[in-house]
Amino acid sequence: MKRTLFVFLLGLAGGLLAHSSWYIAHQPDTSNGLDAQLAWMKSSLHLSDQQFARIKELHARSSPQLLALGTQVARMRAEFAAFENTRRTTGEVDFLEFAHFVEQRRAVDRECAESTRRLIVAAVSVMTQQQRDQYCRTLLKSGVKTTAIDSIN
Amino acid sequence: MHPPSDPLDPLLERWRDAAPPLPEHLTAEIWRRIAAAETPAQQLSLFARIEAVFARPSFAVAFVAACTMLGLFLAEVRLSRLQAEHNAQLVQSYLKLIDPLLETAATTRSEAAAPQS
Numbered sequence: 001m002k003r004t005l006f007v008f009l010l011g012l013a014g015g016l017l018a019h020s021s022w023y024i025a026h027q028p029d030t031s032n033g034l035d036a037q038l039a040w041m042k043s044s045l046h047l048s049d050q051q052f053a054r055i056k057e058l059h060a061r062s063s064p065q066l067l068a069l070g071t072q073v074a075r076m077r078a079e080f081a082a083f084e085n086t087r088r089t090t091g092e093v094d095f096l097e098f099a100h101f102v103e104q105r106r107a108v109d110r111e112c113a114e115s116t117r118r119l120i121v122a123a124v125s126v127m128t129q130q131q132r133d134q135y136c137r138t139l140l141k142s143g144v145k146t147t148a149i150d151s152i153n
Numbered sequence: 154m155h156p157p158s159d160p161l162d163p164l165l166e167r168w169r170d171a172a173p174p175l176p177e178h179l180t181a182e183i184w185r186r187i188a189a190a191e192t193p194a195q196q197l198s199l200f201a202r203i204e205a206v207f208a209r210p211s212f213a214v215a216f217v218a219a220c221t222m223l224g225l226f227l228a229e230v231r232l233s234r235l236q237a238e239h240n241a242q243l244v245q246s247y248l249k250l251i252d253p254l255l256e257t258a259a260t261t262r263s264e265a266a267a268p269q270s
Binding site: 001003004007008010011012014015016017018019020022023026027028030032034036037040041044059062063066067069070072073109112113115116119120138139142 | 203204207208213216217218219220221222223224225227228229231232235236239240242243244245246247248249250251252253254255
């Protein structure tokens with residue numbers, strides 16, 4: 001009985017030790033920055049070192065502008081929510097201010113779409129046809145503005 | 154000299170000739186009792202068998218090795234699930250970076266789908 005219990009506990013301890021040590025040793029890096037995103041692109045699209053270097057350069061060049069646009073879009077969304085809130089509570093709309101907002105919003109949207117299109121076009125120009133197809137499929141599946149991708153195909 | 158005649162004698166004579174009727178389902182009842190009597194013995198023999206198997210060094214080594222392999226397999230399953238989740242997060246953050254309108258588009262779509270208040 002003692003021997004059976006000993007062997008059973010030894011097996012259990014061996015399993016737990018193997019599990020935890022393997023899990024800790026192979027835990028993936030969970031950072032979400034641009035480098036991690038590009039590393040994901042490299043592995044999922046099987047980019048060569050040369051392709052990766054070019055794509056990294058393109059993204060590094062575009063990302064400050066895209067981040068600034070992202071901030072601007074978020075600010076405009078908040079402004080729109082404030083407009084909507086005022087309309088609901090007071091029932092009044094400052095049409096001049098709203099028209100100005102809409103104009104600004106359209107300009108930002110255009111700029112966003114153009115920046116996205118430029119980056120995607122530049123990135124796919126470095127890729128092979130197979131990589132390009134896979135990249136575009138990923139973008140389409142996630143709802144990225146199709147005009148940018150349509151212009152490539 | 155004859156013993157005095159007992160009034161029970163003829164009755165006992167009659168009982169010896171005709172066997173008393175068997176109770177219903179006698180065979181089934183016998184087998185049920187046999188099975189009930191054998192059950193603890195079987196359990197004991199199962200434990201004994203397990204102990205005998207674990208007492209073999211080859212089985213003990215194989216058991217520990219199998220537990221270790223199972224631990225490694227489960228760790229790999231957990232890791233691949235974690236990797237898949239992280240990849241999905243990376244895709245989302247990448248898409249948000251390259252298309253600042255993406256979130257807006259999704260929000261607009263959900264707002265359009267929602268009923269007007």
